[in-house]
Amino acid sequence: MNIKIPILLALGLLLAGGGYLLGRGQAGPADQPRGADQPLASIQAAPIYQCPMHPWITSDKPGDRCTICGMDLVAVGGNGAAAAADPDRVTLNAAQIAVTGVATSEVTRGALTRTLRVSGVINDDDTRHRILAARVPGRIETLQVNYVGAEVAAGAPLATVFSPEMLTAQRQYVERLKAGDVASPRAERAAARERLLELGLTEEEIRILDRTLKPTAMVNIRAPLSGTVVSRAVYEGQYVKTNDPLFEIGDFSRMWFVFDAYEPDLAWLRLGQTVEVSVPSLPGQVLTAPISFIDPNLDEQTRTARVRVTLENPERRLRYRQTAQALVSVTTPDHLLVPRAAVLQHSGRPIVYLDLGEQGGYLAREIRLGRVGDTQAEVLSGLNAGDRVVTTAALILDAQAQLAHAGAAADPHQGHRPPVTIPAAPPPPAEAAYGLLRTLAFATADGANALAADDLAAYQQQLPALRAALAAYLAGDAATARGELAAFTGTLAEASDLDAARRAFEPFSTAVADLARTRHLHHREELWIYQCPMTPVLGTARWLSRSRQLRNPFFGSAMLECGEAVNE
Template sequence: MKRNLNILLLLLLVVATVACKNEQGHEHGETTAAEMTYTCPMHPQIVQNEPGTCPICGMDLVPTSAEGEAIEITEDLAFLLQPTNETVVANIGTLKPQLKALPASVKMEGIITYDERRIYSVPARVGGRIEKLFVKYNYQPINKGQKLMEVYSPELVTAQQQLLYLVQSAPEDKALIAATKQKLRLLGATDAQINRLLKTGEASYTFAVYSPYDGYAIGLNTSPPAATPSSTPLAAASGAGGMGGSMGGSTANPVAVAGPAAGSQLQLREGMYVTTGQPLLRVVNPEQLWAEFNIPAGEVTSIAKGAPVQITFPELPGEKLEAQVGFVQPFYEAGENFAKVRVYLPGQQQVARVGQLVSATATYTTAPALWIPRESVLDLGTRSVAFKLENGAFKPVAVTVGTAENNQVQVVSGLEQTDVIAANAQFMIDSESFVKINE
C-alpha cells in the first residue's frame, strides 16, 4: 500500500514538471513572435513590424530579432544612408533676403567746363562801324570798365547834337534835357561820357564801348576771312564802300547781320560794321567752374542734389577735390538714355582747368530694400533668376535687380523677406542646363 502511494506521488511530480516546462516554452514562443521585426539589408534604418518592401530601394525586408546586437549609426554612416536628393539639398547653402539701407557709390567720368552762368555777352547798343579794336585774341584778360573798342555811330552823333542844342537853346526845359540824356544812356553812353559832352560842348564821333564784366575774352575768330570764287574786285569794292560789306550785301566779308549762335566764333575786325543787338564779344569769368559727368539713367533716382562727390585727376594722382552735386538733368540722345550730373567746383581751388578729363565718385545711402549676395542671382541675359526653396525643392523665380554695391545686389521685385533661396545660384545649373521659369 505504501509502495503504491510512493509510485503515485512520483508520477504526479513528473507530470507537474513536464506541464511547467511546456507552459514556459509556450510563453517564450509568444514573446518571440510578438518582438519579431523586419528591416532592409541595405538600409538598416528602415524597421517595420510586418513583412514588406524597403521604401528607399524596394528590396524585401528580412526578419530580425530584438535580442540581436544593435548596430551603431555613426555620423559617416548616417551621411551614407541618406537618400541622394536629401544629401544634395543639405549641401546647398540657403539664406533669406535682408531688408536694409546700404551706403553706395557711383563711378563717373567727365570734363571740366565753364560755369554757363558766368559767360556774358557784350552786345552792340547801336549800329555803326568799329573804328578801333582793343580786344584782338582769345583769353585776353578783361577787367570791368576796360575799353573794348571805339565805334562810330551816326545815331549817337545825332543824339549828342540834340542834347547840346537843348542845353544851349532851352536850358529851362529840364524834362526834355533829362529825356535826351536817358536816350544817350540807352544807346550805350555812360554818365562820364555825357558829362564830358556837356563840359566840352563838342560831339564825339566815336564812342568807346566798355566791358561791364571781369574775365577773359572767348569765341573770337582770329583767322582771316577765307576767299571765295565769287570774290571779285568789284564785289570787294562795293563791300568796303558801305554797310553792305558787313551786312550781307557782299561775299567779300562773311560776317552776317544776325549774331552768331551760342558757342560759335565771333569775327571782329577794325572797319567792319555792326548792327544793333549784335554780340560784339563774350566774356567768361573762370572763378567758378563746373564738372559735368554722364551716368546711366538707372542711377538718376539714386543721386540727388547735394550728394557729396570726390573728384580725382588722372594726371595728378595725389590731388582730390571735395564737392557736391549741383544739378541732375536727364538726356536722351542717339537712342541712349542717360543723365548729366553737374558738380560745382570750389572757387578757391587751383587744380582744375577747363578741358581737363576727371573721374569722380558720388556717394549716397540707398533707401531700405531687400539685398542678397551677387552669387545668389543668375543672369540669363534677358532676365535675372534666383532659386527659391519650396516643399524641399529649389524652383527658379524671376527677380528684378537694382543697384549693386560691395558684392550685394538690390532686389526690386520677385522675392519676399521671408523667402529662402540658394546662396549660390551658379551651383544649381551646369553648362547644359536651361532654366524654365513659371510665370
C-alpha cells in the same frame, strides 16, 4: 575512341542541366517577374550615370564618358538627382559640388552701398556768362583785348568803335543842353540822354560830355563783369552792324561740373549729395562739392537728366570745357540684401538658386528686386533673412534646370526630366535654346567684368561656369554646334597672366556679343554691348556688360573707359 566521345557529350549535358537547375533554385525575388499585385515602386529602378562637371549629360549605361569633357560618368542612383520631379530643383552629390565649385552666401539685412562713376564736362557758371554785341554800326578802331583767354575787370575797355550814328546822337544831346529849358523841354533832353545810354555810353561818359560839350564818334566797348575772354569775333578795321557779336566773357572763379545721369541712376541722386570730382590736369587731386541741381526734364534721345555740381575755382585750376570724372557714393541703411552674383535674369525676371540645406538640392526661386548696389541688391520679396543662395556656379545649375524644362516640355506625360542620352539629346524647343544663350551671355558678361577689374583670380573662378554655359549651348541644338561659337570649344583655358587671359577672351567675347545682338537678347535681358576700336587681337572687339557703366575688359585699368555703347 568512338565509345568515349558519346560518353563525354552526355556528361557535359548533364552538368549543364544541373547548373541551370541550381541557378533557378538560388534565384532571388528580383529575378522573378512582377506579378499583377506587385507595386511599381517595389521594383529597383535602373541607376543613372551623370557627369560631375556637366550634370545635364547623363546615361543609363555604365562606363560611358561625357561628350563634352570626357570624364567618366558616375552613378547617382535609380532615377537619381538628375531626374527630379521638379525641373526647377537641381540636386548634386558631394563630388559634383566639389568639381563645379558651388558656393553659397547668406541673405542678410544691412546697408546698401552704390557708387556711381560718371563722366562730364567742366563749364563756367551760366549765370555769369555774357555775350557782347555791337550797339551801334561802325568800324573797329582799336582792340584793347585782342586774344582769347585774357583776364578782364568789370568796366575795362575791350575795343573802340568809330560810329557816325553815335556822333549824331551826341550832337543832338549837346544842342538840347545848350538850348536850355526855354528852347528844349526837359523831356527832350531826357530822351536824348536815354538814346546815348542805349548806344553804349556809360553814365560817367555822359557826365564828361555834360562838362565838355564836345561830341565824339568814338564808342568804348566795356566788359560788363570781371572774367575771362572766351571768344573774340572782330579785328581792328572791321566794320560791324548793330547786334553783331564782338566778345564772349565767362567768370571762371566758379565752375559747373555737368554730367548726364541715366534713369535708373536717378533713384540714387539727391540735392546736396557729395560728389568727388577729378580731372586729368590735376592728377591725384580730388575736388568735393555737393549736387546743386538735377534737371527735372529727361532728354528724349538719351533718356538722361543733367546733373550739376558747383565748384569754386579761385585759382583757375579748372579749365573751361575740360572733361572730368566723378564718384557719387550713396549708402542707405536697413535693407534685405542678396549678393548680386547670385541673381540671374530670366526674360527680365530675376531668380536665385536657393540652397535647400538638409533637404538636398538647389531650388530656382523668382524674387523681386529694388535698388541694385555695388555688390548687393535690395530684395523686396521672395527671400528671407538667413536664406542661403548660390553665388558661384549658379549658371551651371541654371543650365541644368533649363534642359530639365526643355525635356519636360518635350514630353508632357513625364513628370521629371528624361535622361540626356549619349551621344546627344533631341533638340530643345526654341525658348529653351534662348535660355541656354541667355545663360552663356550672362556668364560672358561676368567674365568681362572680372577682366575689367584686373582680377585674374575672379576670372579663373568664372571659367568653369563659362565653359559649362558654352558647352550647354552647343549641346542644346545641332545647328548651334556648327555655328561660330563651336570654334571656341577648348580655347578658354586658364591663363598665367591677365594679358594671356584677355587675348583668349577677346574673340570669344566678340562672337557672343554679336550673337546676343543678332538675337536681340541684350534688349530683353537688360544687357549692354560695348565696342572698343583698338583691341590687341581683333582691332575692334565687343563685350557684354550687366551695367551701363563702360569698363573695358581688354585693357582694364590701363584704358578702363575706352569704347562706346552699341546697344541699338
